[in-house]
Amino acid sequence: MTGNPSSAPRPSRLTARDLTLAYEDRTVVEELDLDIPDGKVTVIVGPNACGKSTLLRALGRLLKPRRGAVLLDGTELARLPTKRIAQVIGLLPQTPVPPEGITVGDLIARGRQPHQKWWQQWSEADEASVSAAMERTGTAELAERPVDELSGGQRQRVWIAMALAQDTDLLLLDEPTTYLDIAHQVEVLDLVRQLNRERGRTVVAVLHDLNQAARYADHLIAMRAGRIVAQGAPVDVVKAELVEEVFGLASVVVPDPVTGGPMVVPGPPRSTDGTSESEGVLGDADGGGATVPAAREAAR
């Protein structure tokens, strides 16, 4: 719908200002500011319970902020009709539940919901978007199968297809690779990056695997205890020091033999082996990764 950036180019369509998120009386994220770079793949990483999924839920208006706001094109999400948001932001929750007995084709077609009215339930645009989404994800041949009968990998592709059929400029994915084997993980992540490269879609994903995050992200956000510890290009962010700080894990960061990007290998660096480049860059704080001192959080 809104294919090219209108009038003035904005750096970030989706931003968070002074965002505090809480469940009942437990504060998970506190006073967080964030700009999601347009047209990039942003990946949020961090240890369990660091608030990364909570943050993503708030970006997708699944969670109302306690304080502060998430802004879409400068307007608070809370002030926008949820259907309008759904025309711009696609969102795949962590464990979506399909209607019982639904077929793949039917489920993917439900992605068109935000573009439909009750008296306009099927248009040419609907048809085209659903076809394209199926083709993209290789789900066309599954169209008549019930979703309940699919394998985990197929199912995840179907959910992604549904989110694609929604035809949004932004796509939020909450741990899209959980429950998948490594081949399917790579398949899903390749697909996500392809979507970004071809259509210039902005993607925000929460991932568990730091190496996958480093490999697929244009922009990496590392969180710990509800705060952003570092963000920037993976090469600037993924350092042994940061891994220690964020995950409390001793590691060596080496170049990925395939991509040349940073790759985290758990375990303390061997002193005999001085080639490890992570040792060399440990000290210098790169300008790209604005490092927030969060050591006191770690101390608790």
Add this chain to the structure above:
Amino acid sequence: MTRGGAVGDISGVGGVGGGRPAGHVVLRAGQGSFLVHRRALVVGAVLTVLLAGAGVTSLCVGESFVAPSEVVRVLLGMPSPDQLVVGTLRLPRLVTGLLVGAAFGMSGALIQTMARNPLASPDVIGVTHGAGAATVAAMTFGLTSYTVLPYVSVAGGLLAALLVYLFAWRGGLTASRFVLIGIGISVALGSLTRLLVTKGDYLVAQQAKTWLTGSLNGRGYDQAAPLATVLLLMVPFLLWAARAQRGAAFDDDTATALGIRLGRVRVGLSVLGVVLASVATGAAGPVDFVALLAPQIARRLTRTPHVPLVCSALTGALIVVVADLLARRLLSPLELPVGVFTALVGAPYLMWLIVRTRSSRSGGNA
């Protein structure tokens, strides 16, 4: 693709590359386009034919037999010697039964969708028992007119439902809380009703018992007219509900992601279900099990991922019409309450459907 015409093309089976969900047809009319489940369309047509057959049969059969041709003449408004028997005696009762069945069927469909539970029905959420308690209370105070009692029972049903909302509401409506509170209130009101029946004198107790089973004896246009009016007024809302039901099958997060306000949908569906059940109960008493059985039977026939609203209405109507035919004729001249037979008609069929699908395909309700 092709514009104009009332009916669009049928989706290609095995249509790889076609985006339209398999098994659906698109009906177009002017600016409007409607995505309709093809099997539901066929099932709906078959149910309509069966319903027409059952209706005509029930107009033919009675203390005296009337030929179908005469029945059709009366229905078409042509002069006939059987005008009195068919048009004045049997037709009003049939119309009431049809409307009551349709209303209960839709009510069950909406409440089961809202609660995401095939066991939910107006019995569970307090409506039926509220109506029952109010009506029996009115009877014990000497109110026996079938023209006035419906309003008492509607008031009772709505009041009970209101109570359920008050207790269940917590900044929104969650399905399980709604159902649990509903069961609690139902049980309390059920005891109250039994207390009234036990304390009341013999005649009142007898009358109350019949009413509580659900009966079409002596019911006619006095009961059908208000029910028809309410149903007619509800048509726009039901059109909304038929579509909203599709979204209600998702979990909260996925629904929100698709721009569906599930909280509102839940409230909307449940309120419609409550009103339908209340007015239907007012007309014929809490006809047993129709609201529970009809939607599940309809869903198994259509194989849709949601409970189909229109087919639930048709199934409900069919169950009540057939059950009333049995109630009238099986032990004639004795007329039994229709509620005795609704479960007898519907339950075995539903069980057969469940057993059959289990053997042919794995995967059941969560």
